[in-house]
Amino acid sequence: MAAAGLALGAALVRPAWAGDPSLEYAIKADYLYKFTPFVEWPTTAFDGPVGPFKLCVAGQDPFGPVVDEAVRDHKVGDHPVIVIRLKTVDRGAPCHLLFLGRSRLQSPRRMLAAVDGQPVLTVADDRFPTKRAMIQFVLIDGHVRFEIRSAVAQVSGLAVSSKLEALSATTKGDGR
Amino acid sequence: MIGKGQKPRGPRPVLTVSMAVGLAIAIVLAAFVMALYNERLSERDRVRQAAVQVHILAGSVAAPLAFDDRAAAREYVDALSSNPDVEAVAAYDMRGRLAASFLRGGEALPTANTVGPPRVEGARLVVTYPVTEGETVLGSVYLRTVLESPARRAMRYAGFALLIIMAALLVAVLGAANAREAEAFGKLRAEIREREKAEEALRQSQKMEAMGQLTGGVAHDFNNLLMVASSGLDLMDRTTDPARRERLRQGIRQAIDRGASLTQQLLAFSRRSPLKPEVVDIGRRLAGMHALLDRSLREDVAVEVKLAPDLWRIEVDASQLEVAVLNIAINARDAMPDGGAITIEGRNEPSGRPDGVGDMVRLSIRDTGVGVAPEMLSRLFEPFFTTKEVGKGTGLGLSQVYGFARASGGEAGVDSVLGQGTTIWLRIPRSTKAAPAEPAPAPPVRANPEGRQRILLVEDDDNVAHLVEEMLQELGYETRRAAAAAPALDLLGAGEIFDLVFSDMVMPGDIGGLDLAREIQRRWPRLPVILTTGYSAAATAASGEGRRVLVKPYRIEALASELEAVLSGAGRPA
Numbered sequence: 001m002a003a004a005g006l007a008l009g010a011a012l013v014r015p016a017w018a019g020d021p022s023l024e025y026a027i028k029a030d031y032l033y034k035f036t037p038f039v040e041w042p043t044t045a046f047d048g049p050v051g052p053f054k055l056c057v058a059g060q061d062p063f064g065p066v067v068d069e070a071v072r073d074h075k076v077g078d079h080p081v082i083v084i085r086l087k088t089v090d091r092g093a094p095c096h097l098l099f100l101g102r103s104r105l106q107s108p109r110r111m112l113a114a115v116d117g118q119p120v121l122t123v124a125d126d127r128f129p130t131k132r133a134m135i136q137f138v139l140i141d142g143h144v145r146f147e148i149r150s151a152v153a154q155v156s157g158l159a160v161s162s163k164l165e166a167l168s169a170t171t172k173g174d175g176r
Numbered sequence: 177m178i179g180k181g182q183k184p185r186g187p188r189p190v191l192t193v194s195m196a197v198g199l200a201i202a203i204v205l206a207a208f209v210m211a212l213y214n215e216r217l218s219e220r221d222r223v224r225q226a227a228v229q230v231h232i233l234a235g236s237v238a239a240p241l242a243f244d245d246r247a248a249a250r251e252y253v254d255a256l257s258s259n260p261d262v263e264a265v266a267a268y269d270m271r272g273r274l275a276a277s278f279l280r281g282g283e284a285l286p287t288a289n290t291v292g293p294p295r296v297e298g299a300r301l302v303v304t305y306p307v308t309e310g311e312t313v314l315g316s317v318y319l320r321t322v323l324e325s326p327a328r329r330a331m332r333y334a335g336f337a338l339l340i341i342m343a344a345l346l347v348a349v350l351g352a353a354n355a356r357e358a359e360a361f362g363k364l365r366a367e368i369r370e371r372e373k374a375e376e377a378l379r380q381s382q383k384m385e386a387m388g389q390l391t392g393g394v395a396h397d398f399n400n401l402l403m404v405a406s407s408g409l410d411l412m413d414r415t416t417d418p419a420r421r422e423r424l425r426q427g428i429r430q431a432i433d434r435g436a437s438l439t440q441q442l443l444a445f446s447r448r449s450p451l452k453p454e455v456v457d458i459g460r461r462l463a464g465m466h467a468l469l470d471r472s473l474r475e476d477v478a479v480e481v482k483l484a485p486d487l488w489r490i491e492v493d494a495s496q497l498e499v500a501v502l503n504i505a506i507n508a509r510d511a512m513p514d515g516g517a518i519t520i521e522g523r524n525e526p527s528g529r530p531d532g533v534g535d536m537v538r539l540s541i542r543d544t545g546v547g548v549a550p551e552m553l554s555r556l557f558e559p560f561f562t563t564k565e566v567g568k569g570t571g572l573g574l575s576q577v578y579g580f581a582r583a584s585g586g587e588a589g590v591d592s593v594l595g596q597g598t599t600i601w602l603r604i605p606r607s608t609k610a611a612p613a614e615p616a617p618a619p620p621v622r623a624n625p626e627g628r629q630r631i632l633l634v635e636d637d638d639n640v641a642h643l644v645e646e647m648l649q650e651l652g653y654e655t656r657r658a659a660a661a662a663p664a665l666d667l668l669g670a671g672e673i674f675d676l677v678f679s680d681m682v683m684p685g686d687i688g689g690l691d692l693a694r695e696i697q698r699r700w701p702r703l704p705v706i707l708t709t710g711y712s713a714a715a716t717a718a719s720g721e722g723r724r725v726l727v728k729p730y731r732i733e734a735l736a737s738e739l740e741a742v743l744s745g746a747g748r749p750a
Binding site: 027031034036037038074075076077146161163164166167 | 235236238239240242243244245248308309310311312314
């Protein structure tokens with residue numbers, strides 16, 4: 001019933017940014033940061049208790065300054081957030097969250113392989129879908145939603161809150 | 177006697193009316209305080225419940241708020257609305273915008289949520305809480321619940337209050353009833369006390385009446401005796417016929433003896449006459465009494481004595497035994513106005529024990545008179561109880577019998593059938609001591625053979641002193657009289673020589689006869705003292721000290737033998 005309500009709500013209420021890509025990425029940038037409270041990183045992933053939280057944007061940057069704007073003065077725990085833009089993702093890239101953007105230089109698979117087994121929360125854009133990213137943005141009726149693949153996250157030593165999972169589009173899709 | 181101001185008060189009631197009412201009020205108050213406390217607790221509970229609900233909501237809506245999933249947020253908010261007490265629920269996102277809400281009624285939701293501690297607004301409780309994940313603040317939630325309405329609360333307490341009020345009422349009513357009961361009990365006790373006092377007063381007045389009867393009777397008897405003595409003396413003055421004078425002399429002597437025995441009875445009744453127990457052979461005693469009984473009874477009354485031949489001896493005061501038998505016989509005589517027979521029976525009553533303890537001798541005196549009514553039987557031995565008219569009896573006769581029997585370690589009783597006669601019996605313990613030898617006849621009075629011995633007579637009464645001096649001189653003693661103890665000690669201190677001091681006991685002045693005797697014993701230990709008194713208590717005290725006492729009235733023979741016994745060496749220190 002809840003799922004039906006959600007579908008109904010989504011169908012009736014079309015957000016104001018619908019069709020505006022800059023607004024859509026502003027929301028995605030906000031979400032990137034908002035994912036962090038619902039995910040637990042191992043303490044070993046950071047450089048000390050106040051080491052920075054590295055948010056990496058790989059490939060072509062679709063956000064521009066909005067992502068810097070979204071994390072400004074924000075912290076993940078005690079870790080200040082910094083945004084790192086990467087043309088290519090190398091093995092052992094110093095990231096805690098990796099947004100996979102479109103890239104001519106690297107395939108998503110290669111990017112993911114570079115951080116495979118590391119505690120890096122991987123988020124794939126809806127225009128760049130890959131089954132192996134932990135979070136996959138999707139657009140449903142013009143709303144930014146996401147699929148959560150907590151099993152993938154778990155393999156990398158990350159714990160994703162069930163609250164976040166509850167909002168997963170896949171989960172809802174399963175219930176449908 | 178109770179004064180008017182001393183109204184006897186009953187015992188303090190355990191529970192007074194005011195105490196009962198106070199207790200009832202206390203119960204209600206305690207219940208009220210408990211309800212208040214309960215109310216406070218339940219409110220705190222409600223606040224806690226609301227806080228828990230808000231916490232759960234805040235946790236649940238964290239993700240929906242973060243990712244602007246209004247439908248999911250709405251779902252959680254709606255879940256709370258199923259609670260009918262919840263009036264409004266709202267979730268605000270991190271920018272303070274209303275993300276999801278539910279409103280059942282009442283005030284509109286606030287446009288901006290101020291997070292703070294739970295607050296009560298009228299009959300509503302408002303609880304707010306921030307929505308956080310990790311340390312990131314994602315928004316806030318707002319919950320408004322209805323506190324219980326006064327009417328509903330009143331309903332909830334109504335049953336309880338009813339019970340408490342009933343209990344208080346019950347306590348008050350029971351307490352009041354109890355108090356009244358205690359009060360009534362107190363009154364009853366006071367009344368009983370009053371009645372006891374009245375009875376005591378009645379008894380006292382009965383006693384006074386009895387005393388009046390007694391004094392009347394005794395005075396009557398004494399007047400008769402005095403009449404005999406007085407007229408006898410008058411007649412003696414008018415005649416010189418020795419035979420007639422002798423007869424008159426005997427009459428006077430008899431009257432005096434009867435007077436003495438009357439006072440003996442009075443003393444026995446007052447239990448002041450010390451018993452002088454001796455081993456008595458009842459048969460011998462009764463044989464000696466035969467003549468006396470004959471004289472005391474009328475001619476139409478026959479006396480028969482039936483004694484068991486082997487009757488045991490008893491240890492009693494012989495003269496009291498005689499008085500007792502005489503008293504019973506006189507009562508029997510008076511119970512037989514038309515004559516009859518008195519049977520005196522004596523028999524052994526063995527207890528059956530080998531050591532002979534409990535063996536009794538039963539002496540019963542039966543008449544053929546009118547008998548005693550059953551309701552009188554129990555009072556027969558009461559002092560002053562008499563069925564005879566004033567002047568005829570003192571009411572002391574049978575009480576002497578009873579007193580004598582008890583004092584001798586035995587008992588007395590009465591059996592009577594109305595119209596057929598009465599039997600009064602005595603049961604006296606057996607004595608195994610040997611009977612004393614028959615006393616030798618009193619030696620004739622003779623003058624002191626050893627020449628004139630000097631006796632110091634101490635006596636305050638001039639008449640008595642004069643007569644006693646005469647008697648002593650008659651017995652051949654030289655006398656000197658002192659009117660009190662102090663002049664007697666002066667005489668002795670002055671060096672006058674006496675062979676014996678003969679002193680009255682009760683005298684005016686600081687020193688009595690007993691003190692005088694002690695003083696003489698201390699200062700002149702070789703000087704013998706004989707005391708004399710008519711007052712039995714004094715006699716008992718002196719006898720208790722081992723002193724020689726001659727009880728008044730005494731006859732010249734008794735005086736002579738007492739003096740002789742002391743002076744001849746028996747009582748004289750070596």
